[in-house]
Amino acid sequence: MASSTSHPTLFSPLKLGETLTLPNRVVMAPMSRGRATSALKANELMAEYYASRASAGLLITEGTHTSVMGRGWFHTPELVTSDDAKAWRIVTDKVHEAGGRIFCQMWHAGRASHSAFRDGEDGYEGEKKLSVAPSAIKRASEAGKQRHTPRGGEVDVETPRAMTVEEIEALPEEFRNAAQVARDGGFDGVEIHGANGFLLDTFMQSCSNHRTDQYGGSLENRFRIVDACIRAVLTVFEPECVGIRIAPNGVYNGMGSDDFRESFLYYARRFSEYKLGYMHVMIGLGFGFHNKGKPMTIAELKKEFPGPIIANVGFDADSAEKELSEGGADLVAFGRPFLSNPDLVEKMQEGRELRPMLPMEYWYTSKENVWTSEGYTDLSVMDEPVEAKE
Ligand SMILES: Cc1cc2nc3c(=O)[nH]c(=O)nc-3n(C[C@H](O)[C@H](O)[C@H](O)COP(=O)(O)O)c2cc1C
Structure with a gap:
């Protein structure tokens, strides 16, 4: 890759604040892989997976639940108890031994959760088992089915329950606790998941937040709980060790609001006030576009958020270099290319050909929907023709 311009390239280092230097600008995007234990703990297998990608400038883990709700x-890991911290230490130690840096993505799924996740949990019966959201609005979903429940099967998407003010006001403590567990678990920082129709995104967007109290209506009101959660996380980590992820163009989980441009420019401005390590923007349209207007660009968000911006969705080495030199991004996150290329950084730097995309049937667990290394740390499935597996 040519590096003779005055612009940073994918392989130029970047300092996040005073404490963290990233050796390159290639970020591994957060990706759920469904390999936590049945007790929802991180483990040796996950450590091996992340450590083998430690040459990334920054690794961001899969979404990690902040609570049962x-x-x-x-098979997704959690950030709730001291046992979760102990389990994550296995991963963070191995990544650090391999020379890497790793942030944990803090995730509350909101209305994209399902009561099936609370079967058999003490204290979650009847209505209390239902997922929560700012408003009782069911998310749009292909064929109305939900695939990623505890048993991996398809169940109907449910209408969530609108959160009470008391429940909303408990969220900052939930996020503070999760950040503390992440810190105790050895993470270098955390990324707050504010994208893809999960809880915080549904508060920020007008299509999913129809509240008439102090948590809905105006942009300031819709941002109120996000602000409180960020501030709670900042009591645990320095600002440069905290990132926020947004998807202003995304349609995933039924998102897309008529006022998306005005909203996300306002939110970017608000995020800039904390001097966060980065804002991570799913800017590409390859994960679905809501078509509510001209797609937003990194360049327009950069005017409101002058700090480091990670661009994501659909990049390859060439388009990533272009986004760095012309688009205003400071880093680029790669998701699917990292699944089948643990050595993505080295391959892109040496201009070597990438392995094709990992077949979808291996993304979240193995093909047989069981917890295994197949298609995860064991990529031998890639060496056989995909048809032979059908
Ligand atoms: C298997 C898989 C799991 C994903 N899980 C998450 C997740 O846990 N959190 C998140 O914010 N995005 C998640 N995403 C979205 C990715 O972070 C990324 O935005 C997406 O893959 C687009 O980037 P790419 O074109 O480089 O693959 C996931 C994507 C894939 C393919």
């Missing part, structure tokens, strides 16, 4: 995916 926040669960959104089967």
Whole structure:
């Protein structure tokens, strides 16, 4: 890759605040892989997976639940108890030994959760088992089915329950606790998940927040709980060790609001006030576009958020270099290319060909929907023709 311009390239280092230097600008995007234990703990297998990608400038983990109400995916790890911290230490130690840096993505799934995640949990019966959201608005979903429940099967998407003010006001403590567990678990920082129709995104967007109290209506009101959660996390981590992820163009989980441009420019401005390590923007349209207007760009968000911006969705080495030199991004996150190329940084730097995309049937667990290394740390499935597996 040419590096003779005055612009940073994918392989130029970047300092996040005073404490953290990233050796390159290639970020591994957060990706749920469904390999936590049945007790929802991180483990050796996950340590091996992340450590083998430690040459990334920054690794961001899969979405990690901040609470039982926040669960959104089967076999997904959590950030709730001291045992979760102990389990994550296995991963963070191995990544650090391999020379890497790793942030944990803090995730409350909101209305994309399902009561099936609370089957058999003490204290979650009847209505209390239902997922929560700012308003009781069911998310749009292909065929109305939900695939990622504890048993991996398809169940109907449910209409969530609108959160009470008391429940909303408990969220900052939930996020503070999760950040503390992440810190005790050895993470270098955390990314707050504010994208893709999960809880915080549904508060920020007008299509999913129809509240008439202090948590709905104006942009300031819709941002109120996000602000409180960020401030709670900042009592645990320095600002440069905290990132926020947004998806202003995304349609995933039924998102897309008529006022998306005005909203996300306002939110970017608000995020800039905390001097966060970065704002992570799913800017590309390859994960679905809501078509509510001209797609937003990094350049327009950069005017409101002058700090480091990570661009994501659909990049390859060439388009990533272009986004860095012309688009205003400071880093680029790669998701799917990292699944089948643990050595993505080295391959892109040496201009080597990438392995094709990992077949979807291996993304979240193995093909047989069981917890295994197949298609995860064991990529031998890639060496056989995909048809032979059908
Ligand atoms: C298997 C898989 C799991 C994902 N899980 C998450 C997740 O836990 N949190 C999140 O914010 N995005 C998640 N995403 C979205 C990715 O972070 C990324 O935005 C998406 O893959 C687009 O980037 P790419 O074009 O480089 O793959 C996931 C994507 C994939 C393919």
